[in-house]
Amino acid sequence: MLLRHAKSNWPAGMVDRERPLAARGHEAAPVMGRYLADELLLPDLVLVSPARRTQETWDLVSPMLAEKPGIQHEPRIYEAKAQRLLEVVQETAPSVRTLLMIGHNPGFEDLAALLSGHGDRYAAARMAQKYPTCGLAVLDFAVEDWRDVAARGGRLDRFVTPASLGEGPDE
Secondary structure (H helix, E strand, C coil): CEEECCCECCCCCCCHHHCCECHHHHHHHHHHHHHHHHCCCCCCEEEECCCHHHHHHHHHHHHHCCCCCEEEECHHHCCCCHHHHHHHHHCCCCCCCCEEEEECCCHHHHHHHHHEEEECHHHHHHHHHCCCCCCEEEEEECCCCHHHCCCCCEEEEEEECCHHHCCCCCC
């Protein structure tokens, strides 16, 4: 699962990595957390970029989950291109069945497109049109080992945004 961070602010003089969530981000992240819980999309492991906005997104998503997964702060996710993100995915331990990554665009949008070989065509069209903040792509792979995850090898199960859940505009 690829969750783009919630809407953030960019106060004057602040470096990108330290950008906090905006008020709209504080509203959207718990919505996505509830969605994950309601749909039983429960990760075994969460990899979170070290950027403040991704950390704050996870802090608002995690209380909605009944079971607390393992979490790792993964510096390689920050400002990463799709190929680098794929390498991070491929290094996931085989014991992890469901992985959630929280990070940034354009890397997440590009990775989701790279991995989607087939699946829900309407979700693919929405994702191709815009991958807004707090957008969530859920991909399934018919592999036993994360090392075997490859370009076009995934099935896009769904693409969900706060707006698609009736919870405000996509940004």
